[in-house]
Amino acid sequence: MARLDLMITNGRILTETGSMHASIGVKAGKIAFIGDSRALPPAEEIIDASNKIVMPGVIDSHVHLELPVGRTVSCDDFASGSVAAAFGGVTTLIDFATQKRGGSLLEAIAERRGVAQAKSAVDFSLHCAITHWNDRVRKEMTKVVRQGISSFKLYMIYAERGWMADDGMLFECFEQASKLGAVIGLHAENPHIISTLVRRAVVTRKKGAIQHALTRPDFTEAEAVQRAIYLASLWDARVHIFHLSTAEGCAIVEEWQSQGYPATAETCPQFLTLTDSLLKGRYGHRYATCPPLRSHDDNEYLWEALEMGSVQTLATDHCSFTRKQKDTWQGDFRKMLFGLPGIETLLPIVFTHGLMAGRIDETTFVRSLCANPAMIFGLYPRKGTIRVGSDADIIVIDPEREVTIKPQRLHMRCDYSPYDGWKLRGFPGLTVLRGRVIQKDGEFLGDQGDGIFIKRNPEVAF
Ligand SMILES: [Zn+2]
Known part of the structure; x- marks a missing residue:
């Protein structure tokens, strides 16, 4: 031999x-x-x-490295982000290739793939984020899948970034994705009610970081989850809810699953272990992420959903900004940069607060971090097992080895961690x-x- x-x-x-x-x-x-x-x-x-x-190496199926937002770019690029991944046990990451307004999907993928390939120390793939719809885009979806990208992302919010998919676009994308066997992942929030609530808050001069959570009540997620899965079901399309944050939204996913519809969902460490009370502190704006942090009850509900199998994947939505970048918010929650670091601490948080704390068992632990993302996103059994x-x-x-989190000892470029001082x-x-x-x-x-x-x-x- x-x-x-x-x-x-x-x-x-x-x-x-x-x-x-x-x-x-x-x-x-x-x-x-x-x-x-x-x-x-x-x-x-x-x-x-x-x-x-x-x-198996962990698959972080939701990261945003060097993501341009407004006039800045998230601080971890494919170099620092992938090194941090290696230290956190993540051997495959899935980032996003986002269509430019009116641009081609394939061009966006080629460009992003080049950036990742030059720097990434771990294996990678991309979800294709569609921001604009026409017949050319519909045809391109077929070619995208042929290139080995079997998942698309639609944002139900972020009109101001030019990313928002309206219901007509959701309807048509699900139709096409269903033909291709591709999965569509959603950022599910209701933009119209949120802007109404934001306007109301601003009129009454409420601009603190906590307003970010208060203007996005649970039902704004739940309603969008319901609408997304309903529209997917019209075409029997595969649908995956990204960063599920509320018990109310999760209950909708569970309702569809109990009717036999195979909707899948992701949640993130921040929605399992952090709460919106962090937004009230002096540095509350550094905890801004979208959807916002929720309540302790939501945390517990999502842990249970994970153990029960109604939430299938754990990923980070790693989108990091330095304290300096975050501090540019000018005391106005509308100007906050959304996103938290997390790729390096994903595994230890789930190990400590999930597995060791007895909230999830060993198979759920491996499924949610490795096998399930591999299966849902077409990497299995090459990866995830x-x-x-x-x-x-x-x-x-x-x-037995315990580490006390200190941002300067982590390998990401982000200079703070929401888990600073935690023993993991x-x-x-x-x-x-x-x-x-x-x-x-x-x-x-x-x-x-x-x-x-x-x-x-x-x-x-x-
Ligand atoms: Zn994201």
């Missing part, structure tokens, strides 16, 4: 179906063997994972990307530009 490149021995392997004590052999970037280490051929490098957890033939994207965690377990001591060790014991061993674009197929695996 041929010599292996790498062997990870005697760890407790977690997958989406269960756990086992075994060793993993890696050859040419793929998982070649799983079994007793004594039965495996010799390897170039052997890593002892006794008393450690071994699991540990099995023979899959890419050797593997992380090793010492469950679950940071991987080893990150392997396609068989190559890219992070070991806190040292980055990868290379920018080594991440590759992963083609995704639209066949429904979920």
Whole structure:
């Protein structure tokens, strides 16, 4: 038998179906063997994972690196963002290629792909965000899917950024996506009621950061979730709700699922562990994200939904700005920059506050971070699992090792963290990307530009 490149021995392997004590052999970037280490051929490098957890690399299926917003750009680019990802155990990230007003989808993808390819240290893909609709765009969707991008994103808000899809556009996009087997992910909020409430707040001179939450009450998310899934259902189209933040919105997703409609949903660490009370502090504007942080009850509801399987994926919506960038808001909630950092802390937060806290079990943990995003977005079983033939994207965690979060010790360019001072377990001591060790014991061993674009197929695996 041929010599292996790498062997990870005697760890407790977690997958989406269960756990086992075994060793993993890696050859040419793929998982070649799983079994007793004594039965495996010799390897170039052997890593002892006794008393450690071994699991698939995390897929962060929702990130915005170097995103231009207004006159600025989010502070983590594909270089710093992907290095932070490696330290956080994320081996694949999915960013967005956003259509320019009236522009071509394929051009947007080619441009964004070039930017990511030059810098990314982990594997990547892109969701195609459609902002403008016509027959040419409809035809282009077919070509986009053929290029290996099997998911589209529509924003039901953000008219001011030129991104908003109205109901007619939703209707037609779902029609076309259904023919292609592609999934449409939504930013689901009702823009009209929100602008009415924003106007009312401003008239009464209420401009503090907390107004961001108060002008986007739960029903503005729930209504949009309902409308999105209803319109998708007219075409039997696949629909995925991004960054679900409220119990009320989640209950709508669950209602459709209980009727047999396979809508899927994502939530994010910030909607599981942070609340809108943070918006009231002096630096409340630094916690602005969209949708806004919600209540403790919403946090708990979403944890339960995750464990029950009605919310399938966990991702970060990583969109970071420095304190200096965030502080340009001029005391007016309408001018706040939306977005939080999170790619490096995703896994440890879910490990500590989900798995260790007993809110979710091991299979839910691996499913929501690895297998489910892989299945929904067409990466499975190449990514998101540990099995023979899959890419050797593997992380090793010492469950006893605790880290106190300090922004300066993280690797992202963002200079603050909403989790500053939190004690977290679950940071991987080893990150392997396609068989190559890219992070070991806190040292980055990868290379920018080594991440590759992963083609995704639209066949429904979920
Ligand atoms: Zn987003």
